[in-house]
Amino acid sequence: MMIFDLLAQRDFMIAVLAAISMAAVVFTFGSSFIVKSEMKDRIKRVALEREKMRAEEMARLRGNGGAIVEGRGIRRSGETKTYMKSVVERLDLKKAFQDDATLDKLAMAGFRGQGHLTTFLFMRLSTPIAIFLVAAVYLLVLAPAERPLYLNLAYAVGAGLVGSFLPVVMLKNSTDKRQFSIRRAWPDCLDLMLLCVESGMSMEHAFKRVGREIGQQSPELAEELALTTAELAFLEDRGRAYENLGRRTGLDGVKSVMTALIQADRYGTSVGQALRVMAEEGREQRMMDAEKKAAALPPKLTVPLILFFLPVLFIVIISPAMIKVFGPGGVAGG
Template identity: 75%
Template sequence: MDIVALLSSREFLISVLAAVSAGAVVFTFGSSFIVKSEMKSRIKRVALEREKMRAEEMARLRGNTTLDSRGSIRRNEETKNYMKNVVQRFSLEKAFLDEGTVDKLAMAGFRGQGHLTTFLFMRFATPVGIFVLVSLYLIFVMYPDKPLFLNLLYAIAAAIIASFLPNVLLKNATVKRQASIRKAWPDCLDLMLLCVEAGMSMEHAFKRVAKEIGQQSVALAEELTLTTAELSFLDERSRAYENLGRRTGLDNVKSVMTALIQADRYGTSVGQALRVMAEEGREQRMMEAEKKAASLPPKMTVPLILFFLPVLFIVIMAPAIITAFSQTVKSF
């Protein structure tokens, strides 16, 4: 009973939350150093992607298909057996899989059947696990005196909220990845234009730019490497361009890929198309910077009112108040 009282006490819960907050702060500051140390290994894995794609294409030519219905090459990821068994036993693909799930995972950088199986399993296991944990905590620790159906009702509400957690995490990863690609895309176009005007083919241009842009955006380097492999193996080059636009999900990338498809189809100058798109990319980045600069004064209004003006008033009025108060005390 002492342990139950300790776990349900306010001081214990406050201590746990404080420890979690401190751990989150330490992890936030430490993750930046970890990401920097892992960047070189990630770039090496991206460089090996083309060799993996070559092996998969050779397997496809021998009879093992590794292309999806849209012609995009997918990596075969290994998942744990229990995840596969759960997905197959409960038919989670019919329940959670739709037409855009694979593309959403690709936008977040997760490709292959392994990542798809893991995502479907997490969508099923997260609400179930949260329901069990919350039920046990409420029934045996937090509210043992309350009716059972009320605790179960709270647990069901927590499970419903937790069911959105995999989609929220996937959306967060997609936004971060798209932000990295969007930031490095204008520089990528400039480098690609230089490579094309130097006489390189599109395959060699993509390969060279992928190596150079990796220090700025690993996600973009990975996508360019995959596009290089698809340009070498797919029957139609337009499929590789379309797959790049679909994997990134960015309008500016899709517009550039559309221009490359038209240049390849009608025989127009690829360098001219890239030059026009590069100029538009630089103008768009400048417009976004001006937009952020213009939105800064309204954003600073609330912090100034809440934090700066009260302190300013205190500094200005405090001497007068102190003087008036001292004179009042002397008069009495």
Template identity: 80%
Template sequence: MNIVDQLVQRDFLIAVLAAVSAAAVVFTFGSSFLGRRDMNDRIKRVALDRERMRAEEMARLRGNTNQDPRANIRRNAEAKSYMKRAVERFDLKKAFQDENTVDKLAMAGLRGQGALTTFLFQRFVTPIAVFAIAAVYLLVLAPGDRPTYINLVYAIGAGLLGAYLPLVLLKNKTQKRQASIRRAWPDCLDLMLLCVESGMSMEHAFKRVGKEIGSQSPELSEELTLTTAELSFLEDRTRAYDNLGRRTGLDNVKAVMTALIQADRYGTSVGQALRVMAEEGREARMMEAEKKAASLPPKLTVPLIVFLLPVLFIVILSPAMIKVFTGSVASTIGGG
């Protein structure tokens, strides 16, 4: 019997098919076990990385690490004991604190109970101090010819204006902080997109971008570091994203955080969401630059009229005026 006849026999074909089927079953079950083992190893690595990041963030929050000073979170100083006693004795929280006070302080980079107590104490003390200084100046140092009650009214008016001084300072600090974050946010999105597309998780992406963006905007680096810590601590990731948008108070940051929340909730692509938001951020920055360029000519009109045109008229008219005056003087002398 030759080989061809043996290959076409029914018993041989059944044996070959049975062997192939058995091998396929063994390979299928073996690959599933191997894949499960790889998945378990990957889950263990992610858990270990998460614990390591949590330990690093806890150490950074406590101020025990000095690896990157820009990335360390600035802890606000605790309020003095006399401030706490004044706030509690005069019930300043009921008088000055509303539902937006904590958010406004967070936008300015002031967090914690100490910052809140200091702010409430300043709102209480500042008008009294301004009134006392104005009264001493107007009634004692420079009373002038005005009646005493007029000087007292002026001092009271200065005290009322001083009541708004902490709010003005807080708003100024918030605007400076938001301006720094707004300038660095498009670059932050580009870096975050690169990190996510390279395979990093959101925790690692926030941590890496927070370190890299510190040289450009320490404020944004601080916020990203806080978000990294919250992603490690909080069970609900959406709370960490929402807290970042609330602390910054910027619409573009809130839009990106909303996109990340939706991607996390519905399982859509985080990279695609970041890519779209990064393109919108670049377009918004370009539109802002074009807006500033378009507003430049009207702003230059007044300086040109006030400073350049008079000098130009003097340069143009001076030779003619010198000739006219020289000729008139010469004719006067010749006639005389």
């Protein structure tokens, strides 16, 4: 009852609303700074990746087989801790957790470089162990209850097994967010690229200009276009740069456009015509997605309507009659 009395006080409700308002203001201003810092980090990673590719190409031209000599001032993105690297190498975690698609999955999530791979492999090992230890301490020391020891250990082991999937789930979540941002901005990117190509720009300048313009809408897509611009400038095979863009994004729409550009570059067909067709298909696909979401809205509203709206409607309709029947002077009250 003391809680309800506290909630009924006017001064307490004013203080709660003021605290919520201040938290919303702080979150609003803080999120803007976080977005700016993330954009700076993405630009920095793109610059580092461009320097890395330039060093690889220069080493290949000198006859070094594409190897990068350490200590030339080229920093690798995604640098990791020394203890993580030593654990991964000593326990040979690459053989245990890495497969052919691991690097592609990390690239689709925006993580490139050996450092991010090492961190991911280390997290695959350390996360279940840490969750097991936390669960064991909680079940055996803090809240043992009356369960037997083996049952508490079984619960802790189960928590550790569930925690082993946590890095994969987090990587999948990052990939989905990145792909959603790229997919949403891709039709506009194709339109801008078509305008640049028809105005007489080369593909390198078109990618560079569109990446600069699309950065406000999708920093992820701007980052990928900047990397593709660097690859087009330093790689001998332009088709390889297009294939890398499709592989890093993992989206069918991007892959189809890159395939069309590869065919246009290989057979000498019109790039503008290919981009025009793909841009029209992208706009149609976006309209179909919007119509699909609109068609799926009524079934999604059925359950909230039944649970929240109809009971309130019945109460509003029936309450006056109930008050007349059971109130003073009514049939039941008299």
